[in-house]
Amino acid sequence: MAPSSEPERPPPPPAVSSANTGLALALGGLGLMADVYDISILNLLRPSLVAHCGPMKPYQEFTVFAANVAGALIGQPLFGLIADCYGRRHTFVVTAILTAAASIGCAAAGPIGGLHTYDVLAIMRFLLGVGIGGEYPLAALNAAENADSVSSSFMLSVLLVGRFAGALLGCLVVLVLSQFGLTDAALWRSALGIGAFFALSSAVLRAALLSETPMYKALGDDGLSPMSSQGGALTAMRRTFVGTCGCWLFFDITNYGLGMFATALFPAEQGTGTAVTMLTVYGITAPFLLAGVVLAAVARMRTLLLVGLGLEFLCYLQLASVSPQVQATHPEDNSSSFALLLFALTRGVEAIGPGMAVFIVPAQVFPTRARGTAYGLSASAGRVGAIAGALIVPYVLEASGMSSVMAIMAVVCGMNFVWSWLFVPLYGPAELDAIFRVDSAGGAVERQAVVIQRILDEGGAASADGGGGKKEEATPIVA
Secondary structure, three states: OOOOOOOOOOOOOOOOHHHHHHHHHHHHHHHHHHHHHHHHHHHHHHHHHHHHHHOHHHHHHHHHHHHHHHHHHHHOOOOHHHHHHHHHHHHHHHHHHHHHHHHHHHOOOOOOOEEOOOHHHHHHHHHHHHHHHHHHHHHHHHHOOOOOOOOOHHHHHHHHHHHHHHHHHHHHHHOOOOOOOOOOOHHHHHHHHHHHHHHHHHHHHHHHHHHOHHHOOOOOOHOOHHHHHHHHHHHOOOHHHHHHHHHHHHHHHHHHHHHOOHHHOOOOOHHHHHHHHHHHHHHHHHHEEEEEHHOOOOOOHHHOOOOHHHHEEEEHHHHHHOHHHHHHOOOOOHHOOOOOOOOEEEEEHHHHOHHHHHHHHHHHHHHOHHHHHHHHHHHHHHHHHHHHHHHHHHHHHHHHOHHHHHHHHHHHHHHHHHHHHHHOOOOOHHHHHHHHHHHHHOOOOOHHHHHHHHHHHHHHHHOOOOOOOOOOOOOOOOO
């Protein structure tokens, strides 16, 4: 009997249980909720913080609100690499413990020696950022590696609901605490302390319930690969890696730049005023996020990304046309309400498109032994963008007003569209299944990366041709 000329198909990836999938989503979602609560709550507490500690100088404004971003710039690649070398479970527990300890330090911040309260708070938020930086890649890895190729995008999108819940929870906490007649100091310290409780609860639950992911467990001793292996894999997938890094960088210029200074763009009275403003934004954003979860199950990530960026670009252009003088001096005017509504719609479009894609794509397309490193570096590129956004927005807002801020954001959004079109891969469940099979076949991670990049390139070419050509199966990996 003549041997078959068809290439041997790699074996299927390790089976995942629905119980482990649900647990990974619940624990990852709880962690992201705590993380985003800690990030966003300070924006809501800004008026109370200033009333208690005094006005912020420009450098203090930058350091306090950007310190956690700088910490994440270190934490994301560091814990991503550690997770590739030593496993997901233990690393995920460590990041939660670090986040909880730093949250306690933020709540207790005060003047020490010659340091102002703002300086101490910036130091604590830097450490908080290191922990939160590790949370992002680990939450994504645990969800992606506990799902199959068909449900992977949907599971990762559900995880993002936890991130939204954290932002919403911050508003509710400030609203509730404001009803008790607390002093400004008690208000902001209590709100930050609640974040520590959530982070500590997450650490305890992970230590007690979370197990290692099936994909990483299947690596066996091969999981402890040298750093050069990760570097070789990223070099082999440099086109995709450049795409995920650049897309996240541009995205976080707009996402963090506007998110961290939303209450400066739309000022309100301290306490309930800021919380109500942000609740308005989140209330309008919520349906978009839920729509994104549904679309993630049926649409390709790059398609969602590009459509979202295009709509976001148009929204920023419209926001740039709103008169900053009316916004600043006549808040009762309808144009101010329109600006807030349009801003909320922009955030909704952002959530349904680029907000999902930057989080999901790097968790899916890289081989297991380099996935944490690739994800951490992609996310840290985003934090470079976040720092840029934190620098741009307050200074441009003070110098030229909201119109100029939004015009700059429109330009950045347009640049992200072009970058994503050129470098972010176009793939779907079929390509993911092939990637997962190549991953499960074993062998050198550099060789896996070469084959995976070819799968992504062929998948995008087939889609561009209308699916006309026959796509080859992924070839088996030989160690």
